[in-house]
Amino acid sequence: MRQSSETFNRNLHFKAVVVAGVICSMLLLVGTAGFLFYQTRLQQRADEIQTLYKDLLDFRSMLTKLQLAEERPEIFRKVIQNTTPVTLHSLNYPELGEQSRLSEIAHWLQSQHSMLEKMLREIEMQKSGAEGIISRKILQLDEVMLQVSLELHHAHEQTSGTIQFFLFIVLLILLLFSGGATTLIIKNYRQTVIPLNRLAGTLLQFNKDLPESIHDTAEDVKKSCPKDCFSSDINRVTETIVTFCQDLEMKNRKLDELFIKDEKTNLYNYRHFKEHLIGDVARAKRYNDLVSLAMLDIDHFKAYNDANGHIAGDRVLQRIAEIILEECRHTDMPARFGGEEFAILFPRTDAAQARGIVVRLMEVICAEPFERERNQPGGRLTISAGIATFPHDAQGWYSLINNADRALYESKSTGRNKVINYEEIRTEGSLS
Incomplete structure (x- = not known):
């Protein structure tokens, strides 16, 4: 397993790294778009719950005013006449019914609102009395408002938690990218810059006046840059230098033969x-x-x-x-x-x-x-x-x-x- 891993690392090319980076970037962009869409839905749901909670508050405020004047009929009827009907903004959010409990609360609020309007009209026409109905409605309303406030708190927590989770994932990906890039740079430095410095040092010792130093240079290059230790690019550079030295050595030998041998007889001059x-x-x-x-x-x-x-x-x-x-x-x-x-x-x-x-x-x-x-x-x-x-x-x-x-x-x-x-x-x- 270790040998196969080392073989994979040696064969890892810059092109493959670029392709992997592009794919990861595309996945990150797609994930970001999905997160924004999901976050928008969560925020919309929180706004709907907030609207429902506000409607409940407005409805309770109206009931509270009616409750204060409930025991004095003459004042109670004047309050009814001066009371402006509450506008229920939550009626504009039919999607609120996605959660069964919230749907029930919204429908309950609508029914209570309609019932209260009917009751107020009857009271105003002196067909019936309040008889403690307002107080009971307020108690029911307080229980409902407590449930809605909990749902609202949960929605806000879910929204903030999603943001934190997304930021954590982004930070983790950045750390992985940074770690991978650092590892790649270090590995590239070890497999490229270091052997290039060795090659440069070996070539600086190259003496063109001594043919035997050409052979020595090729041997030194082989020893300083073995194939199993460095990247394929450095291996190609090493092979090119060794081949160049060998060709140069062979050509020098031919030149030596031309220099030291007689042209007609091929004997030494x-x-x-x-x-x-x-x-x-x-x-x-x-x-x-x-x-x-x-x-x-x-x-x-x-x-x-x-x-x-x-x-x-x-x-x-x-x-x-x-x-x-x-x-x-x-x-x-x-x-x-x-x-x-x-x-x-x-x-x-x-x-x-x-x-x-x-x-x-x-x-x-x-x-x-x-x-x-x-x-x-x-x-x-x-x-x-x-x-x-x-x-x-x-x-x-x-x-x-x-x-x-x-x-x-x-x-x-x-x-x-x-x-x-x-x-x-x-x-x-x-x-x-």
Whole structure:
């Protein structure tokens, strides 16, 4: 039950809240109109009872004057002659009969009024006497007036009670609305403003100069704004930022590849190769390790270009680069050094291991059927290679390149399609 409630709260959108508010407002308006109609009816009934009570008072006042002169007939007849008939305003409210008791009282008052008028006419014509009738009527009238006064009091209480009840309901609805709005604002603050501040803080730490910080930013956004804790809007913002960072990271990688790789061969370019060479040599010095470097050159490549054109020559470069990538280990770093010359960096590799890889590479290239290679010297395309190893053949990265290049030159000058280690040249020089 708690989990379903949390799911409902997470899925509660602002649109649904607005619709609920409009519906509640309409219900409140309809309820107010109904209350006003009901209150009008109550007030009308109270006015009718008030009118009836006033008629009773007027009737009693007239009876009281007659009662005072009842014992002196000569004065009594003069009072009768000077008495103005009471106008019963309650006769204008036939709706008063909705309550059975009030209806009986109204009809009784009407009958008493008619009876009194008839009796007064008879007394005035000396056909009959009062004989205590007025006193009895006053006693009956007092009992009726007491009942009507109670009904009037009850009507006023009902009217005021209805007003108080309506005000209580309105106040309760306002309190519920205020509490709901406050809760919604607090929840929205927790699910929107707080995570937005976290996102802003994370993005402020974003360093555009460091590609790896893009990945770190995406991970920080995921951690600071988990999907289960915040609103769907914040989840969409979070997903957008994470997707943006991931796309930016991927595009940066592609840009890096364009920046560090040769366009024709898809091997690393000289700039990137040099950076890694300097770093690997420095690491080898620190940890007393080995680094080997092989320089490779396509034999008679100028003649192939002159005979077949540069487009065919580019296809040869691309295929040889593919073979180099296929034959190298994942720790090796092949690069295009320039023109038809390639370089392969072998971290933590001695001269013998490097020579074995290069020999296998030369055999694969020699067996590869290149386009129009029969016109080449020997009827096939081949490569020559020179290898130097740090620290045996060089004291730094620059001398390592020079000595590997010297070994390559020696390989080309002594017949091509072979591999020579710089150690062989150094040994021959020391012997001579």
